[in-house]
Amino acid sequence: MDPSPKLSSRLAEVLDVLPLRPGLRVLEIGGAPGPLARAIAAGVRPTGFVLVVDRSERGTAATERACAAEIRDGLVGVRCSPVESFALEPGEPPYDLALANRVGAFDGRQPAAAAAALEAITAATTPGAPFYIDGRLWT
Template identity: 45%
Template sequence: GAMAREIAGRIGDGHVLAIDRSAKAIAQAQAASQAEIGSGRLSLRQVAAEDFELEAGEMPYDIAVAVRVGALDGRHPEAGRRAKRRVAAALTPQGQLFIDGGDPLRRLLLHD
């Protein structure tokens, strides 16, 4: 939630969607993000990265950022392959995915 709030505060007229598989994490982010949610710059959704899909009418995103996502950091290879496909499908053709583990973030290639 903290990173999503920071990005939402700097995005101008853009929109940030924060997802997490944990209902508790989403509830905590929602409680701490009322201003950003109220402004329309931030929304939250409970879903695992490997199950994520854009909703009907939802526009693709330009950038995805993942922090401590086991499916994308190599801990769960099969879930990682599914998550990369799902993230790629939710991004614009020029969209990029960044994950923690770099300095400060590492770009993860979506198409091997």
């Protein structure tokens, strides 16, 4: 496994603002094809976890390929779902941090989905969990 995944300058800037630490559970919305998830996994290992949620089946398949080693190691998971209908699976613990990059519900492309998307993320995270949109802390 490459310990330092190559990131675009935009994703490197996002990674730099995230308060990562070992053991953190991170929910990445719209993370396909997975380069940021790999980098986040490196920051939360050995006991953390990153779940990439993307609405695209093609994108989730690409993420599964790109993150195969991290998935095998139990550091990354992938789920195909629109953010506005995302829900934790039975028994799945909530996430400590959430982030979204270039997600239509938050960047103005799909404003009607924003309220449902925020509700879904709030339900899937611990109380007070930080949520970053395009590298900025959402308040």
